[in-house]
Amino acid sequence: MPKPELYVIYTGNKGRKPDIISLSQEFFDGADIDIKAKVIYESDKDNIINEYIVFCKVFNEQIKEHGMTKQAVTETIRICKDRNILKQYLSSKEVEVVTIMMSLFDDEQILEAYAEDIKNNEARKTAKRYAITMLEKGRISVEEILAFFPELTSDDVKEIEKGFESISAVVENNSAAAEETSATSEELSAQATALKGMVDRFQLCD
Numbered sequence: 001m002p003k004p005e006l007y008v009i010y011t012g013n014k015g016r017k018p019d020i021i022s023l024s025q026e027f028f029d030g031a032d033i034d035i036k037a038k039v040i041y042e043s044d045k046d047n048i049i050n051e052y053i054v055f056c057k058v059f060n061e062q063i064k065e066h067g068m069t070k071q072a073v074t075e076t077i078r079i080c081k082d083r084n085i086l087k088q089y090l091s092s093k094e095v096e097v098v099t100i101m102m103s104l105f106d107d108e109q110i111l112e113a114y115a116e117d118i119k120n121n122e123a124r125k126t127a128k129r130y131a132i133t134m135l136e137k138g139r140i141s142v143e144e145i146l147a148f149f150p151e152l153t154s155d156d157v158k159e160i161e162k163g164f165e166s167i168s169a170v171v172e173n174n175s176a177a178a179e180e181t182s183a184t185s186e187e188l189s190a191q192a193t194a195l196k197g198m199v200d201r202f203q204l205c206d
Contacts, residue, residue, distance in 0.1 A: 006037035009049065011056035014041040051085045058085070059101070068105040073098050120151070127151045128160060135164050 008021065017039065024034040042053045059076045066072040077094055081087050090097060127149040134140045140148055142161045152160075 006035060007040055008037045009040045009053065011042075011053050011060070017041075048086070054083075054085050055080050068109060070098065070102060073101040076101075123151045124153075124156060128156060131160055132164065135160070 006023070010017070020036050020038055022034055022036055024032075040049060040053075042057070043050055055076070058079050059072070062072040062076045062079075066075065077090050077097060079085075081090050131140070131145050131149050131152065134148070135142065135145075142157065142164070145157050145160065146152060146154070
């Protein structure tokens with residue numbers, strides 16, 4: 001049985017990067033089972049792997065210039081065909097290549113949008129907490145929330161206002177109940193004092 005070998009194609013600049021890497025250290029946080037792979041970098045060899053690496057480098061350059069757009073894809077194909085990089089494949093499969101590369105853009109943009117959404121949600125949660133705290137301390141009014149916390153939306157403000165009103169209502173009810181209890185206690189105390197006075201005046205005859 002032939003000895004299996006693993007390879008990783010690296011499309012960036014080699015620099016001082018090693019020729020062999022540990023997959024467990026690079027990708028799996030030092031897993032117990034370690035697998036080493038040989039790294040293939042751009043070289044002077046005339047083969048399809050090297051052409052693919054060059055294609056990826058040209059593609060990255062065009063993304064920097066044009067962003068994640070169809071123009072970046074079509075310019076990459078044009079440049080590579082002019083430089084005789086994967087020319088035969090790109091000439092015969094250009095439509096398919098454009099479709100595949102654009103789908104990669106869509107996936108990346110979806111992930112970026114998702115990450116940004118999570119970041120914004122965390123910022124809104126933090127802003128809500130601070131807004132509620134400042135409302136409770138009387139430092140701002142409901143009308144001033146958006147000015148102090150632009151991360152929040154009008155719906156967030158309505159939600160905060162509704163919650164704050166509920167808390168205020170509970171506090172008011174508790175205060176009213178406390179006042180009523182205090183008044184009742186004072187009344188009972190007065191009645192007890194009056195009763196004690198009556199008892200003191202009442203004496204039993206022998």
